[in-house]
Amino acid sequence: MRIDYLTLFPKMFEGVLNQSILKRAREKALLTTQTINFRDYANNKHHQVDDYPFGGGQGMVLKPEPIFNAMRDLDTNEQTRVILMTPQGRRFDQQCAESLAKAEHIVFICGHYEGYDERIRTHLVTDEISVGDFVLTGGELPAMVMTDAIVRLLPDVLGNQVSHEDDSFSSGLLEYPQYTRPRVFEGHTVPDVLLSGNHANIEKWRREQSLKRTLEKRPDLLESYPLTKEDKKIVDSHKRALKKD
Template identity: 60%
Template sequence: MKIDILTLFPEMFTGVFGESILKKAQEKNAVSLNVVNFRNYSTNKHQNVDDYPYGGGAGMVLTPQPIFDAVDELVKDHTRKPRVILMCPQGEKYTQQKAEELAKEDHLIFVCGHYEGYDERIREFVVTDEISIGDFVLTGGELASMVIVDSVVRLLPNVLGNEDSPIKDSHSSGRLEHPHYTRPANFRGMEVPAVLLSGNHQKIENWRERESFRRTFLRRPDLLDLNNLSDREKVWIEEIKKELE
C-alpha cells in the first residue's frame, strides 16, 4: 500500500511514522508512507495556501490550487484512482469497519487542513471520502490522519506478528474484546479465572465469547442488536442481570 499525507506540518509525522508497528510495516515493505508539504505546490509568490473567504467571515480558507496540483502530481503515474480522504469534523465518523474497508486499497491520500476550512471545490472535485474521528474539533487534520493510518496499516498482511490479532480486536467483530490475563495466576490474591488454566480450548473459547458479549452489553450496548439475539445470548443477558442484582 502507498499512503501520501498532504500537510503543512510534515515534521509532526516523523516520530509517529518512525516507531512501533508503522516503522516495522515500512521495513517489511507492506506500506510506503510519504509526507508532502503542499505549500511547496503553491504558485503564489509568497507560497500562501489560504485566503479570506468570499462573503466575509472569520478565519482563513485553504485555496484549491495547491491541493489540486499536489494530488495531480501524486496520481499521475497511477492508472487506478486512489481514495482521497479529507480529514474533516463534518465527515463520516470513523469506525473499525471503515479501517477494514480502507485496508483493501492500494493507494490512499490524506488531506490535512488548517485554518477555518477548505475551498468547497476541493470537496467536490478531489476528495472521495470525508472522515472525522469524533465529534470534536482539532487544530488540524494531522493527528486524526495519524490515527487512521495506524488503524489501517496494522490490518495489512504480515504487519502484525499474529495474523489473528486484528481479527479479534475490539470492534472487529462488532463487539468489545474479552478480558486478558497473563502470569502470575495469583497476584496479591487476585486469581485468573480457572477456565483459562483448564487447558480445555472449547471451554476457553466459550468463556471468551460470553465475556466479550458481557463487556459489550455493559459498556457499549449500542453495538448490540438486542432485537435479534440468539437463544444463547438471551440466556447470557439474564445471567448478567442476575449478577448485577
C-alpha cells in the same frame, strides 16, 4: 500499500511512521509513505495557502490551487482513496479501517484552517472522515490515528496474522478480559477456566465475557449486532443481574 499525506507540517509524521508497527511495515516494504508540504504548490510569491472566505465569516479557508497542484503530482488512479479529514465526515470505526485496508493507495488531505474551499471536497475527495465529535487544530493527528488502525490490518504486518481478529470492534463486540503470568498477583487470581486446558469452555467463557463487557460499556454496539439465541440468553441474564445491583 502506499499512503501520501498532504500537510503543512510534514515533520509531525516522522515520529509515528518511524516507530513500532508502522516502522516494521515500512521495513518489510509492506507500506510506503510520502509527506508532501502543499505550501510548496502555492502559486503566489508568498506561498499563501489560505484566504478569507467569500461572503465574510470567521477564520481562513484553505485555497484550492495548492491542493489541486499537489494532487496532480501524485500517481493516482480511479482506485485511489482520497480522504479529507473533516468533522462533517462519517465517523471512523473498525469497519471503515477494514475497508480502507483493502486499498493500494490512500491520500490524506490534512487541512489546518477554518475550512476547505468546497471545490476540494467536490472534485478531489472520495471519502470524508471524522475521528470524533471534537475539534482539533488540524488533520495530521487524525490521519496518524487512522494510518495505525489501517496498516495493522495489512497481511503480514503483525507477527500473527489473526492477532487483530479478537481486538475490540473487529468482531463487533468488545474484547474479553486477558490474563498472563503470574497466576496470583497481590491476592488476585486468574479465572480457573483459563487454566483448565478445555478450549471449548475457554471459548464459551470468552464469548460470555465479550457480551457482558459490551453490554456494560458499549450497549449501543449490541443494537446492530446479530445475536444468536444463546447470546440473547447471556445478555438478558446479565441485564437482570445489573438491575439487581
